[in-house]
Amino acid sequence: MKQMIVKGLMAVSAWAAWPVSIFAQSETPAWLQERMFASGKINTVVLVVSVVLVGIAVWMFALDRRIGKLEKRERK
Amino acid sequence: MKGWWWKGLSVLLLLYVVFMGLHTPLGPALVHTSIDRIAPGPVTVEATGYNTHFAKESPQVWLENDGYRVCATAVTVNSDVAFSAQFQVPSGMQANLTSLWAWSSVDGPIVLRDAFFTEGLGQGMQGEGCAVGTAERTGFSFPNRTILNETIRNLFFHVPMWFTMMVLMTIAFWQSLMVLRTGNLDKDQMALSAVDVSLLFAVLGLATGSIWARATWGDWWTSDPKLNGAAVSVLIYAAYLILRGSVPDPHKRARLAAIYNIFAYVLMMVFLMVLPRLTDSLHPGNGGNPAFSQYDLDSSLRAVFYPAVLGWILLGVWAYTLHLRTARLNSIADEANDR
Amino acid sequence: MHTAEIAQLLRLEWQLDRRQKHVWGSMALYVVSTIYVCYHGVRHLTDVPIWNALFWIILLFAAFNALGRSFQREDAGRQLYLYTLASPRSVVLARTLYNALVMAVLSLLSLAAYALFIGGTPMEEARLDIFVPVVVVGGVGFALVLTLLSALAARAGNGIGLMAILGFPIVLPMLLSLMKASKLALDGLGWNVTGQYVLWLVLIDLITVGLAWLLFPYLWRD
Numbered sequence: 001m002k003q004m005i006v007k008g009l010m011a012v013s014a015w016a017a018w019p020v021s022i023f024a025q026s027e028t029p030a031w032l033q034e035r036m037f038a039s040g041k042i043n044t045v046v047l048v049v050s051v052v053l054v055g056i057a058v059w060m061f062a063l064d065r066r067i068g069k070l071e072k073r074e075r076k
Numbered sequence: 077m078k079g080w081w082w083k084g085l086s087v088l089l090l091l092y093v094v095f096m097g098l099h100t101p102l103g104p105a106l107v108h109t110s111i112d113r114i115a116p117g118p119v120t121v122e123a124t125g126y127n128t129h130f131a132k133e134s135p136q137v138w139l140e141n142d143g144y145r146v147c148a149t150a151v152t153v154n155s156d157v158a159f160s161a162q163f164q165v166p167s168g169m170q171a172n173l174t175s176l177w178a179w180s181s182v183d184g185p186i187v188l189r190d191a192f193f194t195e196g197l198g199q200g201m202q203g204e205g206c207a208v209g210t211a212e213r214t215g216f217s218f219p220n221r222t223i224l225n226e227t228i229r230n231l232f233f234h235v236p237m238w239f240t241m242m243v244l245m246t247i248a249f250w251q252s253l254m255v256l257r258t259g260n261l262d263k264d265q266m267a268l269s270a271v272d273v274s275l276l277f278a279v280l281g282l283a284t285g286s287i288w289a290r291a292t293w294g295d296w297w298t299s300d301p302k303l304n305g306a307a308v309s310v311l312i313y314a315a316y317l318i319l320r321g322s323v324p325d326p327h328k329r330a331r332l333a334a335i336y337n338i339f340a341y342v343l344m345m346v347f348l349m350v351l352p353r354l355t356d357s358l359h360p361g362n363g364g365n366p367a368f369s370q371y372d373l374d375s376s377l378r379a380v381f382y383p384a385v386l387g388w389i390l391l392g393v394w395a396y397t398l399h400l401r402t403a404r405l406n407s408i409a410d411e412a413n414d415r
Numbered sequence: 416m417h418t419a420e421i422a423q424l425l426r427l428e429w430q431l432d433r434r435q436k437h438v439w440g441s442m443a444l445y446v447v448s449t450i451y452v453c454y455h456g457v458r459h460l461t462d463v464p465i466w467n468a469l470f471w472i473i474l475l476f477a478a479f480n481a482l483g484r485s486f487q488r489e490d491a492g493r494q495l496y497l498y499t500l501a502s503p504r505s506v507v508l509a510r511t512l513y514n515a516l517v518m519a520v521l522s523l524l525s526l527a528a529y530a531l532f533i534g535g536t537p538m539e540e541a542r543l544d545i546f547v548p549v550v551v552v553g554g555v556g557f558a559l560v561l562t563l564l565s566a567l568a569a570r571a572g573n574g575i576g577l578m579a580i581l582g583f584p585i586v587l588p589m590l591l592s593l594m595k596a597s598k599l600a601l602d603g604l605g606w607n608v609t610g611q612y613v614l615w616l617v618l619i620d621l622i623t624v625g626l627a628w629l630l631f632p633y634l635w636r637d
């Protein structure tokens with residue numbers, strides 16, 4: 001159960017680290033540059049809010065599975 | 077059921093934060109000029125605005141150099157966000173850099189600071205130059221700052237993650253103290269749950285910070301004391317989980333984990349407080365970085381930022397109680413199994 | 416707190432270590448062979464930041480190696496004996512002090528070996544009256560932080576591996592400021608610049624000793 005949370009966190013961090021690993025060395029490609037910096041960089045805000053929501057969603061799924069397992073044990 | 081109100085409060089606060097944080101417009105600003113150096117003589121400048129209303133009311137435009145104003149001789153408005161202005165730049169301006177200002181009763185005074193490099197410097201001008209409008213704009217908006225622009229909204233979705241993380245870590249620290257005082261295993265579970273949830277917020281803080289850093293500082297990861305502090309605290313609590321994993325006996329595990337938690341928390345706090353003061357930081361308010369500190373938090377930002385901090389902290393504590401309650405049920409089921 | 420008790424325990428540590436000369440030998444050999452391996456990798460370093468960073472990395476690993484053993488070497492019998500003999504706080508203070516002395520000597524030894532093999536060019540322009548104290552304060556700081564963690568890892572029944580995992584994040588902040596302070600000293604800057612870093616390191620050391628003094632009795636108990 002505890003591992004579940006850690007696993008979930010690792011999944012989030014891996015997901016978050018994915019763009020980092022791709023773009024860390026090279027310059028950000030033009031399309032992404034345009035997307036992120038277009039109209040006063042609003043897309044950066046969109047991305048940040050999405051990351052927060054996805055992170056919380058992943059955590060909710062992990063909690064859901066913990067409770068699911070608990071229910072299974074209860075039924076036994 | 078009692079204990080509901082603060083959960084509702086956190087949802088309401090976050091709703092307010094999402095609505096206000098995303099819906100409030102940025103204030104008008106000048107963001108770009110067609111030329112970046114001016115010399116004495118006639119000069120034509122095309123300027124671009126953001127969220128401005130030039131078409132509604134033609135702005136008054138002037139240059140400002142070391143407190144001396146030079147008003148435009150003619151202004152042609154092309155659209156809401158573009159105008160071109162003609163100046164007769166005098167020789168003998170004193171400062172290297174000249175700012176571009178515009179004012180209208182709709183937008184109030186807006187400025188592109190240090191927009192032009194100035195040629196033909198002299199002894200400086202007498203007086204203050206031409207008279208201009210000063211009336212402020214009315215209405216609720218966030219300040220539009222250079223480089224930050226719209227990303228200033230991230231203030232409500234990135235910074236509170238750290239506050240929440242610190243609150244949860246402090247809860248874990250307190251429960252660890254209790255473990256040492258009482259040897260109660262439930263306190264240990266409380267510390268563990270708080271650490272687990274604080275790691276979620278730490279990861280969210282790092283991920284959102286990384287994205288924001290790319291858009292403003294140009295890098296996904298910078299060597300910044302705040303960032304290093306965050307990374308260190310994630311490592312510390314990952315080590316905490318590993319320490320727990322390597323001790324099978326629950327009472328011994330509770331005690332060892334509590335000792336490590338207290339030790340690490342205190343040293344981390346000292347580090348987080350002292351190190352940013354000793355080194356340069358890209359973060360606002362450190363190492364002479366303007367961004368927020370120069371103007372301090374604007375009142376419109378504060379009106380959303382404080383509710384955001386409270387809302388996220390309450391949400392974090394809520395997540396912590398959910399985690400804790402599931403874990404408690406689990407240990408009850410474990411005991412039932414043993415019997 | 417009993418000064419006499421601590422002094423007695425310190426003498427005991429010293430006598431035990433004198434009887435086991437191989438402990439000292441192995442610590443010195445670890446440092447020298449690490450430096451020798453580095454020497455074959457880089458030959459002479461003249462670049463100040465890299466020279467500085469490599470030195471601290473070597474010293475950090477030497478500290479982990481030397482202090483990892485700190486609580487490992489005693490068996491349950493001796494622990495019980497010490498337990499009846501002295502208060503746990505005296506034990507941890509004596510052990511911490513002893514480890515700090517060991518690390519002070521070891522850090523100076525490492526610096527000498529490092530300068531011999533990797534080259535002392537960066538030290539020519541340095542303010543040695545600042546650099547050498549920084550090195551000693553750093554070595555002592557490692558000893559103070561790692562002594563409690565070594566006890567913790569030993570109690571968890573896990574060796575140097577666990578101690579490294581627990582220790583790195585806690586030592587990292589200290590390491591960063593040490594590197595900065597020693598870099599400034601190597602650049603020939605005076606106390607007015609380096610002073611605040613040294614002060615802050617001493618502050619960490621004091622807090623660490625205080626925490627160890629507070630927490631160790633709980634660790635000791637079974």
